[in-house]
Amino acid sequence: MNIYDIARLAGVSIATVSRVVNDSPKVSEKTKQKVRAVMEEQNYTPNVFARGLGLNSMRTVGIVCPDVSDAYMAESVAYLEKRFRGYGYDCILYCSGYKQESKVNAVQMVLKKKIDALVLVGSHYVGDGSEEEIGYLREAAREVPVFLINGYVRCPGVYCMLSENYQIMYDTVCALTEAGRKRILFLYDSHSYSATQKLLGYEDALRDNGLPMVEELKIFTENKISTVRENLLQRGELNFDAVVATDDGLAVGALKYAMKKQMRIPEDVNIIGFNDSELAVCCEPELTSIDSRRDALCKTAVDSLMLLLEGKSVRHKRSVRCHLIKRGTTNF
Amino acid sequence: MNIYDIARLAGVSIATVSRVVNDSPKVSEKTKQKVRAVMEEQNYTPNVFARGLGLNSMRTVGIVCPDVSDAYMAESVAYLEKRFRGYGYDCILYCSGYKQESKVNAVQMVLKKKIDALVLVGSHYVGDGSEEEIGYLREAAREVPVFLINGYVRCPGVYCMLSENYQIMYDTVCALTEAGRKRILFLYDSHSYSATQKLLGYEDALRDNGLPMVEELKIFTENKISTVRENLLQRGELNFDAVVATDDGLAVGALKYAMKKQMRIPEDVNIIGFNDSELAVCCEPELTSIDSRRDALCKTAVDSLMLLLEGKSVRHKRSVRCHLIKRGTTNF
């Protein structure tokens, strides 16, 4: 059942059918009715490929993230998909993994699908920010508007929105030191732009508060509760009186370690997570965590891209403050 | 840059270029080299829409689930996407929500994209199993092979794989009663096929062990830790000595309630969750949970659909046993 069949059955030309499908104003109501009736009756759906060929668009946006099974990304994708769909855009999902090569490949692959826009979730896509590592973004932006959720790169066609991770981490560590904490563990699981910002905030806060920067207190580990716990356990004597982490999973791992070591929480150790996930209200005591404003970033992504696709212009870069959500693992 | 340009630059016909693109064996190595060189040089990518038009396929599979922000679905989607991509298929993601109408709409929408196969994640898509509620699946299956992850419907073209939810719930509740538990709370958050199976397993186990079926011990609530906790708190006197839930989030909610009520865990109350998620190892004590074999289901989905797309046939229905993973919230 194609446009010719409908045209024949409705006694009009294919051009008219096409116009009806696209709700063109230059077709008489009467004709529209007639054609629509036939379409309904025949259960006609325009062929998207042919449509795509003609319009050079299938109203699709590409969503690329390292791994949807991660809670932050899953929530992001859920939000994005819903909003884009609300605008009539379908979403192609590509989970790229974390390696530079596979990220580049993912972006190239998804571009071949002639998507109308591309959104990259998480700050892994800017690599170390070097020209070499962001070259693929530059190229991508030549084809479609690209939005970086929680990443920043100065490049035409690449739009960005950041969480102020440096600032919140700086403020948080300052608060910890002001509350008398001296040995603050920093847990992280990636070298992404945002993780780096968090680390910088941590380091600067230590320095500005006259605390030494102890290398053994910066621990890189897989983001899995049991792994973090075991990892810490294996380190023997590891004294600390506070923990900040780049994700809740890491913080909970530390919490589990602290429990095992009979440390009192929050008296002996303050623990602070990141992303304010369901894990934070799941553990005991509940975890103080940082709201990274994921939805605010995602919202901006959708809003900006939709404006761009309508031919409007858009402000280039914005950022949003994060918030500390206090729960039982802190006492300041 | 299209196939004509490449043909001209390489000094061959478009047919030859097309053959090279599709790696046809009936092109001489020499010609292939020549054409490939031009393609590389021009950075040529075949137009997917035109390709789709000709082949009536864009090598895409539709993945529909109620909500990717749910951990079970997120993990499923992550697995599916990865595997399908491994076979050269892209994935269109559609989050349908939980309402019948929106589920039907989602399936219809995604079918319009001329996907090559459709996978439905979670047992919400069979509704109550009535002909009326599964009609849309029948129609879908007329267009493409459909795979139901953890749902079952007898219908040509719809392939299914089930977790044995009834059995594991029956066994688990039996174990609880044998351990002397009398008032077992059943927490659920949906009326999906699988939730219903779990409920049946619970009810049958109670009956077979001579325990009364108390309506007030079957509680339907939103799957959010804090909500479950508040919900239970509001019920005043609610005596129970065990909890089984259709998802970990619900079980943790009950755990939080029990802690608040100063109940000892597992002495006073045994708690068992479902899906063995990260929440289970996050809470304290850690949650005994049921491994619903999500990956086994997803694996079968991919394997079956890929066989079908290669024109091979496939066994119709299979199921897989679930496993109880014991942790600190039980003592039997």
Added chain:
DNA sequence: ATGAAAGCGCTAACAC
């Protein structure tokens, strides 16, 4: 307001 016809870029049947 409607129709005829020329693309859009590719695949595949057919001819050589």
Added chain:
DNA sequence: GTGTTAGCGCTTTCAT
């Protein structure tokens, strides 16, 4: 082994 050509089903310009 390679080229010619007719679709695939739609959009859109140009007539009328």
